[in-house]
Amino acid sequence: MPTVIYAYDPLDRLIQTAGIRRFYNGSRMTTEIEGTVQRSVFQVGDQLLAEAGTGGSNLLATDLQRSVLHTVNPDKTQPMAYNVYGHRPADSGVASVLGFNGERADPVTGHYLLGNGYRAFNPVLMRFNSPDSWSPFGNGGINCYGYCGGDSVNRVDSSGHFFLAALRKAADSFWEFYRAPTGMHIKATSNYIKLNSDIYVYEQLSKKGQRKIVFDAHGDFENGALKVGSQDSPVSPDKLINLAREGGIDFGKYDAVKLMICHSAEANFAQQVSNLTGLKTKAFKGWSEVVVYFWLTSAPADFKSGKSIK
Known part of the structure; x- marks a missing residue:
């Protein structure tokens, strides 16, 4: 051979x-x-x-x-x-x-x-041909060799780690994402952007008409430190927000931030995101559906000058 x-x-x-x-x-x-x-x-x-x-x-x-x-x-x-x-x-x-x-x-x-x-x-x-390093307990799912949960028509997997629901209506540009480890489904989303190979961001409209910007990534603790995104190259809150801005995200257009990231309510991660964006931030504690809200505790940072915006 x-x-x-x-x-x-x-x-x-x-x-x-x-x-x-x-x-x-x-x-x-x-x-x-x-x-x-x-x-x-x-x-x-x-x-x-x-x-x-x-x-x-x-x-x-x-x-x-x-x-x-x-x-x-x-x-x-x-x-x-x-x-x-x-x-x-x-x-x-x-x-x-x-x-x-x-x-x-x-x-x-x-x-x-x-x-x-x-x-x-x-x-x-x-x-x-090979098992997923995120299976069976992480985002990869219970079947470490399975592709798209057996539904390749309605799902796609470009990462080799986890699948996403395929885009069904081009006119709406709405996505229904994979079932996150929190156990929640994300619906009515638009303007889906891949910031890097491990971090995704999109808009979500609440029933009350509020526009949210949602970050979706893997989060886990290793040696007492929270790692968001890639285990080899994790991002800090500053890096996450800078990636979003480089991707064309204008936080002034939104009413709130949502972190679909495990443990994001811990290690002061969500609080820093709230401080940097000036927006109320919703985060998750551990792998459960326990939701923690964070509000701005100081003036949001100006990324170019490093000074506060009054």
Whole structure:
């Protein structure tokens, strides 16, 4: 059996396999080079638009889950079809560097290396090849090999760790997220943004008409310190808010902050978020549904000057 070697960068992103090099913008692959052949993907946010390379350029037609269904160029239109778990026959040809759910299939095995190479998903076996480090007690779910809880039509998993409910109505742009460890479902959300590979933010409208900005990430204690996001590169409250601002979040548009982060009501994390944003902040204590509210205790900080805003 041949051996395939995979190489990763310091951010755990797959950068080379079988002589193919990959380049990224954040968590999204932008360019792939194999010998003298180069292919680049153009996208805005999560929307795939086109692909350009040595052999020419193609417009990409996708569905709501980013699966490439057609490639279009001046010469022809080539359709792409998958089964519900993303499998494509080997003789169907490769029309685009990306495929099912906007993911790149490994050119050697045909498996999808989700999370930029974190875990290989086998569309033939309809499961992952290796267990999830977040299972069975964390966000990964009870089945450490399962993909999208057995529902690949209505759910997507781009991280290799946990699934999200797929976007159902393009006009509304509403998302219904995965069931968080707190046991709560998040509904009626919009403007979903991925700040990095481990932290997500979106808007939520309450029944009373209040606009909330919601942060969704993994949180856990290690050696007495709260780690939010990646266990290797956790973020502080300052870093979290700066990431949001860099992602275009204007806290002046919202009435409150909600932290869908385990233990976020502890270690003064939520209080610092409230102080930095000037907004009432809702956080969670431990893994339970115990909710703690925090209010501003001082003037919110000006990130550029470090001074308080009066």
